[in-house]
Amino acid sequence: MSKVIGMGNALVDILTRLQDDTILSDLNYPKGSMQLVDVKEVGNVLLATRDFPRNQASGGSAANTIHGLANLGIETAFFGKVGKDEWGEFFRSDLENRNIKPLLLESPSESGRAFALISPDSERTFATFLGAAVELAHHEVHEDIFNGYSILHIEGYLVQNRELIRHALQLAKSKGLTVSLDLASFNVVEDNLDFLHEMVENYVDILFANEEEAKAFTGLEDEKALHKISDYCDLTILKLGKKGSMIKRHDEVVQVSAIEVESLDTTGAGDLYASGFLFGMIHGLSIEKCGQIGSLLAGKVIEVIGPKMDDETWDTINKQVKAMMN
Known part of the structure; x- marks a missing residue:
């Protein structure tokens, strides 16, 4: 069976539920965006949210997807960089506890953290302190880390280090x-548009994007954006939230509905959709069935706070996936 390696920013998510969006305005964070912040701004975020309940989980987009695949029984690894601190140890332990091979480099800098500010409508806005995660350098990515793996899943947030992502993609393809x-x-896409076009056209086989990201990438919306992106890569998945998803492979286009859920927090929804979709691909399922499994995982994760689900939920998911496969 295919093995998957993930590569991305190794972050610990600090999840905070807001009573309203006033704090987002006060911090000048566009709702639904991802802002890169420094240590001083971390202090501002902690001060602004001090009266709200919070909890933590290992995170980062690619790491979330790898966790989902591991919980579905796929053999996985994750490559990234953490600090020699409690946050880094927390991240490593979370990988090991799910039988994910931790390919983690260490730095004397603090581990990265992502502050997920969750609005009452379940939309989340991120203030991300990259810390040690951003210190991952292209010369630290050696071709032997890809030995034995069939799929590299990588997050677009790494475009903050263009030399790194180009080197990793070139090695993986070779x-x-x-x-x-x-x-x-979407704001990461806007800031790195030409570079992302180059990377997708030359190295990417499967591309996942939500509506705002697809619009930023193409200047188009919905199905028009889907068709435009498909000019660059073999398989395009457009995630449409409550409206489900649209998938295109060559001339085949399918639309998949979202499942009915009580949304609590959308953190990790897109990442877990990717887990389900890649799982289906690995098992040779149709793109429609892959999308249905993706929708199942995305729906289940937004019913909890944060990107992680408990063992009981995963047992239920695995039974449902098995039934869908049969």
Whole structure:
């Protein structure tokens, strides 16, 4: 069976539920965006949210997808960089507890953290302190880390280090891996548009994007954006939230509905959709069935706070996936 390696920013998510969006305005964060922040701004975020309940989980877009695949029984690894601190140890332990091979480099800098500010309508806005995660350098990515893996899943947030992502994609393709990319936040796409076009056209086989990211990437909306992106890569998945998803492979286009859920927090929804979709691909399912499994995982994760689900939920998911496969 195909093995998947993930590569991305190794972050610990600090999840905070807001009573309203006033704090987002006060911090000048566009709702639904991802802002890169420094240590000083971390203090501002902690001060602004001090009266709200919070909890933590290992995170980062690619790591969330790898966790989902591991919980579905796929053999996985994750490559990234953490600090020699409690946050880094928390991240490593979370990988090991799910039988994910931790390919983690260490730095004397603090580990990265992503502050997920969750609005009452379940939309989340991120203030991300990259810390040690951003110190991952292209010369630290050696071709042997890809040995034995069939798929590289990489997050668009890494475009903050263009030399790194170009080197990683070139190596993965030279080793014969299928490259899967999640575009990340719309503002990241806007700021790196030409570079992302180059990477997708030359190295990416599977691309995941939500509506805002697809619009930022193409200047178009919905199905028009889907068709435009498909000019660049073999398989395009447009995630449409409550409206489900649209998938295009060559001339085949399918639309998949979202499942009915009580949304609590959308953190990790797109990442877990990618888990389900890649799982289906690995098992040779139709793109429609892949999308249905993706929708199942995305729906289940937004019923909890954060990107992680408990063992009981995963047992239920695995039973449902098995039934869908049969």
